[in-house]
Structures are given as structure tokens and as C-alpha cells.
Amino acid sequence: MNAAANMMPARRPLRVLHLRDSPWVDGPGRTILETGSHIDAQRVEYHIGAFASGGKHALVEGAQARGLNVHVIQDRRGIAAELVDRIVELIDRLQIDVLHTSEFRSNVLALLVRRRRPIKLACTAHGWIANDLRGRVFRAVDKFVLPRFDVVFLVSQATRNLVPRWWLPDRRVQVLPNALVLGVYGREIVETPRPKRDTSAGATVLNVGRLSPEKGQDLLLRAIAALAPRYPRLKLQFAGIGPLEQELRALAASLGIADRVEFLGYIDNMPKLYADIDLVVQSSFTEGMPNVILEAAYLRVPIVATAVGGTAEVVEHGKGAWLIPPHSLEALTAGIERYLRDPDGFARMGDAAHARVCAEFSFDVRTRKLMDVYERLCSVSA
Numbered sequence: 001m002n003a004a005a006n007m008m009p010a011r012r013p014l015r016v017l018h019l020r021d022s023p024w025v026d027g028p029g030r031t032i033l034e035t036g037s038h039i040d041a042q043r044v045e046y047h048i049g050a051f052a053s054g055g056k057h058a059l060v061e062g063a064q065a066r067g068l069n070v071h072v073i074q075d076r077r078g079i080a081a082e083l084v085d086r087i088v089e090l091i092d093r094l095q096i097d098v099l100h101t102s103e104f105r106s107n108v109l110a111l112l113v114r115r116r117r118p119i120k121l122a123c124t125a126h127g128w129i130a131n132d133l134r135g136r137v138f139r140a141v142d143k144f145v146l147p148r149f150d151v152v153f154l155v156s157q158a159t160r161n162l163v164p165r166w167w168l169p170d171r172r173v174q175v176l177p178n179a180l181v182l183g184v185y186g187r188e189i190v191e192t193p194r195p196k197r198d199t200s201a202g203a204t205v206l207n208v209g210r211l212s213p214e215k216g217q218d219l220l221l222r223a224i225a226a227l228a229p230r231y232p233r234l235k236l237q238f239a240g241i242g243p244l245e246q247e248l249r250a251l252a253a254s255l256g257i258a259d260r261v262e263f264l265g266y267i268d269n270m271p272k273l274y275a276d277i278d279l280v281v282q283s284s285f286t287e288g289m290p291n292v293i294l295e296a297a298y299l300r301v302p303i304v305a306t307a308v309g310g311t312a313e314v315v316e317h318g319k320g321a322w323l324i325p326p327h328s329l330e331a332l333t334a335g336i337e338r339y340l341r342d343p344d345g346f347a348r349m350g351d352a353a354h355a356r357v358c359a360e361f362s363f364d365v366r367t368r369k370l371m372d373v374y375e376r377l378c379s380v381s382a
Helices: 027-038 058-065 081-094 104-114 133-148 157-162 217-227 245-254 270-276 291-298 329-341 343-360 363-377
Strands: 014-020 044-052 069-074 098-101 120-125 151-154 173-175 204-208 235-239 261-265 279-282 303-306 322-324
Touching: 014 027, 014 081, 014 104, 014 363, 027 044, 027 058, 027 291, 027 363, 044 058, 044 081, 044 363, 058 069, 069 081, 081 104, 098 104, 104 120, 104 133, 120 133, 120 363, 151 363, 157 173, 204 217, 204 270, 217 235, 217 245, 217 329, 235 270, 245 261, 270 291, 279 291, 279 329, 291 303, 291 343, 303 329, 303 343, 322 329, 329 343
Parallel strands: 014 044, 014 098, 044 069, 098 120, 120 151, 151 173, 204 235, 204 279, 235 261, 279 303, 303 322
Antiparallel strands: none
């Protein structure tokens, strides 16, 4: 190598700003934090832009605790010119190459930003929920917005299959499933064998997620009510918050099972909760790539789940979990009772599910794929 080559400046890392329009460390929030913690800083300098309007902000606090590059963007909600100004100022100051978004409002803001700066745009689409007029409007706008991004990450092959190629061609799409930090997530739990369960009289069933119509939690309450006479110690816990909480509480009371149902709210330490319960039940009508299924499978927790979204891409029916059709009270009730009658069989499925997550859903692998796409997007060789 000649002297001139030795004097050439080293290429700086690619710089990415990931905008987040939520303070919660939920599935997408955890993915952002883990990406920041696992990304190769010599290849990609990763920044998080968090919209905040005051009060506690779990995502910002989580990023700061990990020593990540996090920037608070003051926000009064809505899509205002001053918010676009703040994002543009941050992009200029940090010399950002790729702007990454993952929800409706940040998607729209990204397009407004690109009117003023020639920046590459990436988006993660977790799926589309349209429970009301607002949701349907957001979904319609997304269908207009996403084809204008340089790359759209979809969290499961099932989600990709929902999107027509004429609308979002393969050259603009990358399927990038959610993943877990193997060996770190729930380390103490995963290394401890789950005790043998006696379900002859009942068990504790756990549902994890937003309390919202698409999660089918009203159907789950009815299934518990149907099983209650035969299983006097059968209980149900909800981990999550959402607009349906009071409605679900009222339904539990009307079904005569209020004393069997517990609303836990937002849970910081999910691995400990998984260790304490008997069965995870996903009753959703729609999903993208459900983190709860990844987490429960990795920790060997027995699972009954609706075969929606990417669920079957994580756990195989009859081998890693018991999968059922959505919207079916009969199938949901039968699935839970199947576990109650055969906990040992479900324990074996839990072992198989754990092995599959370890083999196919490593966060290290996911992060390498993400960096490769960023670099291809900017025509930077890896």
C-alpha cells in the first residue's frame, strides 16, 4: 500500500435516524432499543428521535440507560410545520443519511422532510388495524404513503402476502421478522426448567397486548367463562393497557368471572410474569409478527394462539403450539381445555418452540440484515 493510500481518510459510518411516535417500550419500542444496542457502530451510527410532549417517556429513559444516541423532539401533536423544522434541523446537525419510521404520523412527516432534504427513507410496517374510522383513514393514507419510501420492512411473510406487488414491488420490500436477544432476554428464566404443572383444577392463563378490539379479548373472556364450571381455579390475567379495559372489566362481571380476571396494566419485567403463569393465549384477529409469541416460545411457555399474521412462522401447529382459527369461541375454548387436559404435551411443544426461536429468530442475525439493507440503500459497500 502506498503512502497516498495510507493518508486517505477513513469512511465515516452510515448515519440513521429512527423516529418513534410513542413513549412505550412495547414490541416496536424494544426492537428500536435492541437495534441501537446491537448495531455495529463502525458501519452504522444509529440515532433515535423520540417525539415528546412532557411527562414520563419510557423509550427515552431506556435509550439513555443503554447509552444510546437519543434525541427528544418537542411535539405538540398533529403534523405541524414546526415539527418538520425540528426534524430537518436534527438531520442537518447529525448529517443523517437514512430516515427510518415505523408508524402513521412519522411516515407522513418523513415525506414532508424529504421535500426539503434529499434523504433516503425506510419504514417498518407492522400491519394495519382498522377498528374505527380513524384506523381506516390511517390505513388508506399508508397505502398512499408507503410506495414513496425507498424500502419498506415488513415483519412477516404473512404481512408481505397481504400487500399486492403492483402496489409495493419486491424491489422496495424487505421481510425482516422481529427477533429476540438470545441469551440475554429472560436469562434467569430460560436457564431454569419450568416446573411440572398440575392443571386438574385450573391454571393461570395470560394474554399480553393492547386492550383493543382486534385482540379478541372479549372472546377470551367468554372462553374462560365457559370453562369456569369445570375448572374452579382457572384464572385469567391481562398484561397491557388500552381503550377496552373498562368494557372488558364490565364483560367479566356480567359473565360472573370478575373474581377470576386480573388486569395487570403495563409490565416492565415480562420474563418473570411468563415464569409465573401456566399458559399464554393469543386471541387476536390480526397480527404482524407478535413479540409475545416469540417471547413465550423462547421461554418454553405453552401457547394457544390464533393462526394469524406471522404467528405460524414462529410456532408450528401441534409441534410448537396449538394454533386455532380466529373469531371462533369454540376453537378457543377447546384449545385452552386441551392444555388443561394435557400440560405435559404442551411442555414438549414448548421445548420445540424454544429450539425454533433459537435457530431462526436471533437479534444478531436481524441486525446484520438491517445494516446490509441500509448500506445497499445508500450504495455503500459492506
